[in-house]
Amino acid sequence: MNDATIKEGRYLYCAVSIPDRESDFSVTGVDDEPTALIAIDDVGLVVHECNSLYDTDEVDLLRKWLLQHQQVVDAVGACFGTPLPFRFDTIIRGNDDRVREWAHEQADGLSRHLDTLSGFWEYHVGVTVEERELEAGLEARDEQLQEITTRIDESETDGGTNFLLEKQYKQRLAVLKRRRRDERARTLCDRLADIAHEVHDRDTGQRSIDLTDSKDDEDDRMTAQLARLTLLAHEDREEEIGDILDDVAVKPGVTVRFTGPWPPYTFTPAIGDEQECKNATN
Amino acid sequence: MRPTKRDDDAVVDLLDVILRDGAVLEADVIITVADIPLVGLKLRAALAGMTTMTKYGIFEEWDWRYRHRARAEITEESHSHSKNTNE
Missing domain, CATH: 3.30.70 (Alpha-Beta Plaits)
Incomplete structure (x- = not known):
């Protein structure tokens, strides 16, 4: 966490369809915060309460947060089906009521996207x-490579011509590969x-x-x-x-x-x- | 073969996807990754091939100033938003 505080916020993990289901769902989320599912009709939003952004210059910590984010979205998917995952560190300013208000405004879009993604992963x-497998048999099939090989064999081993031909060979081989x-x-x-x-x-x-x-x-x-x-x-x-x-x-x-x-x-x-x-x- | 989730490399690969992708919400009340200076900076640095320069401290001061200013803006916005909500 960092010093950029938000008075009250909700970290958003994902939206999911919850038709005829109990909206009781909670797992441990980013920074070990307990998550909650806010139900708005048949759409559920998984959130946790937060009052700060998730910013760090420690890669290990960032990796831990990302893993925790993924674990929550994964658990939601296992419980309710394909979720609509939000980008890491998406935070809505306000409390649960503000989340509901926003979700109502976006209800059509959220439902449509969830329907479209249903069953898809x-x-x-x-x-x-x-x-070496990529190179196998290439010379046998390519006249240009064969010709260069012949000229290499005919040229002086340590001479400039030999050097250039070797280079040509490598370039042609790279193209074919x-x-x-x-x-x-x-x-x-x-x-x-x-x-x-x-x-x-x-x-x-x-x-x-x-x-x-x-x-x-x-x-x-x-x-x-x-x-x-x-x-x-x-x-x-x-x-x-x-x-x-x-x-x-x-x-x-x-x-x-x-x-x-x-x-x-x-x-x-x-x-x-x-x-x-x-x-x-x- | 069946897909797996247990491959360590795959998880690291996925973490990069989580950092970069996912639904973007466009609304005044949303703070997204775009507002978070450090992660945003790292993304831009990697894309612009500036990682090495950042690593050796060339952008450290700029990074600090950029983050400091952006954090202040976010905090200010947040406070003014809650103030407006309270009104």
Whole structure:
């Protein structure tokens, strides 16, 4: 916590449909605060009382808060079905009545989004391939690489020509590897797109903030990222997605990571303005 | 294969998603991540590739001033809002 106090506020975790259900729900939330469910007709909002923002320069603490946030949203999902998760550290000024007032204003939008997302979850797919598998057989199929190899064999071992040819070889190999990787990724993407409601290709390079303790190791340099995808899919299609990934995982040198089901963080709208179709990854 | 939630790397990956995504609520009474200077700053620094510079203290003073000012604004807004509500 920090010194930016709010007189009275409610930290918002998520909204969820609660038709004909008891609105009795409480788990431990961010900063070990007890959560509560505020029912507004058939929509429930999970909150905790707070009077300060959650700001820290300690990565461990931020990681703990994010995990606690996720644990609450996860528990809500397990209890009531797909929640509409709010962004971390979304706080509404005021008390429970102010939350109800705001929720009434947004009732149509919240209900519509919850209906749309009902039964849908977010899944993450990461596929890596060993570099040597990506290279396998490329020279046998590419005339240009074969020609460069022949010229390398004919040139003086330590000469300048040899050096340049080696460089040419590496460049051509890199192009072919990239093409092969893109082709495989596209094939996987197309197959998954037939089953999932939405497939997002995630930017593999950037994380918002480094929340890991790990450093680069040798393994990272020996493997290449083939695909890093985020899927919005109905829970009934989960098995089919797994089957497709099994097909990919049996190929030599390939490792597949399939995680979920997560609350649909990536596929949530902006609520309360005209641009409700906002999506953070677009 | 079946999806898992027990993969440590996957959780770290998810935390980044939680920090960046989730429904954004647009209303006067809402304070969102956009108002939180440090997290916001870290996001921007990472995206702009300035992480290293921040790490070595180049932006520390600016960071401090930025956060201090933003916190003051938020506190002020909060107080004026509660004042208006009370009126």
